[in-house]
Amino acid sequence: MVHPVEIESVDDVVAGLAAHEYLADEGLATAVFLAMTLRRPLLLEGEAGVGKTEVAKALARWTGGELLRLQCYEGIDASQAVYEWDYSRQLLHLRAVEAGGREVVEDELYSERFLVRRPLLRAIDYRGDVPPVLLVDEVDRADDEFEAFLLEILSDFAITIPELGTFSARVPPLTVLTSNRTRDVHDALKRRCLYHWIAHPDxxxxxxxxxxxxxxxxxxxxxxxxxxxxxxxxxxxxxxxxxxxxxxxxxxxxxxxxxxxxxxxxxxxxxxxxxxxxxxxxxxxxxxxxxxxxxxxxxx
Ligand SMILES: Nc1ncnc2c1ncn2[C@@H]1O[C@H](COP(=O)(O)OP(=O)(O)OP(=O)(O)O)[C@@H](O)[C@H]1O
Ligand SMILES: [Mg+2]
The missing domain is CATH 1.10.8 (Helicase, Ruva Protein; domain 3)
Structure with a gap:
């Protein structure tokens, strides 16, 4: 089973979210239903405070998947989004080994032990049975290069780390992107996603x-x-x-x-x-x- 929650209709989504304190209208519930069923990322746009971010939080509470949040900002890059090496720990290890009179093999330094896993890597290489909920929040704040990079990741949910190999998601995480529309998200990224505009509630x-x-x-x-x-x-x-x-x-x-x-x-x-x-x-x-x-x- 892909998702631990059973959904057969849009009403199931309305009920599931409502049970976790999110009241969605039919339009939003339909978008969420399709995102879950077709396993496509969902791009949510809307003015500030209309409940975009909360959709992802409610989905995590409902499905039981871990919420992995990537907060975007100007200048965000792969080291913040995917992974980086823990240089200070690598250095300590190097010194300790050298002090012990042994030579360090390079592979030893580039092992999972020294890998700092950021939200995108964690969302792709998750442990456990339930796919996590990946929240890429305020994607409009990131710059073009990062958006292009994101596009690649959202296309195949795979990440290659040269020293370690390729990680790919068994089942794609349930992915929600939000934007306040401070600038338009590129068409190529939009094409990957289902789209819903959240309006103010009546x-x-x-x-x-x-x-x-x-x-x-x-x-x-x-x-x-x-x-x-x-x-x-x-x-x-x-x-x-x-x-x-x-x-x-x-x-x-x-x-x-x-x-x-x-x-x-x-x-x-x-x-x-x-x-x-x-x-x-x-x-x-x-x-x-x-x-x-x-x-x-x-x-x-
Ligand atoms: N449909 C809803 N059902 C229940 N609570 C809601 C709903 N919409 C909004 N809220 C409440 O409004 C608060 C603000 O929502 P949220 O932070 O998701 O807005 P946002 O669209 O992400 O805003 P911003 O653009 O400022 O980040 C949430 O903490 C939640 O309590
Ligand atoms: Mg928000």
């Missing part, structure tokens, strides 16, 4: 997420928050609030013992939901009472 889903992720927040407050967030998102802000901010906001309000979302409650907690001064100004200009009213009207 009111119902966001409320359901709040119930799961912030269970201590009173129901009525959670409803008002979910509603107000959808109003804020329609305001053409520089950085519309993501789900993470919705959760923070609801928890902040609850921590301040506010059980209603009124003007003063918004006023004192605006910094948990809007992290740019311009956005805060924009919302204040729009008027806090207007936000309260629109939120109430939306889901009266």
């Amino acid at each position: 009111f119902e889903r966001e409320l359901a997420i709040l119930r799961v992720r912030a269970p201590k927040v009173p129901e009525q407050l959670a409803e008002q928050v979910a509603s107000a967030v959808s109003v804020l998102r329609a305001l053409d802000l520089y950085k519309p609030p993501g789900v993470a901010e919705t959760i923070d906001w609801a928890e902040a309000l609850a921590a301040l013992n506010r059980d209603l979302l009124d003007e003063s409650a918004i006023d004192v907690t605006l910094g948990t939901i809007l992290k740019y001064r311009e956005d805060q100004e924009r919302v204040r200009e729009h008027g806090l009472p207007a936000i309260v009213q629109a939120a109430a009207a939306r889901h009266a």
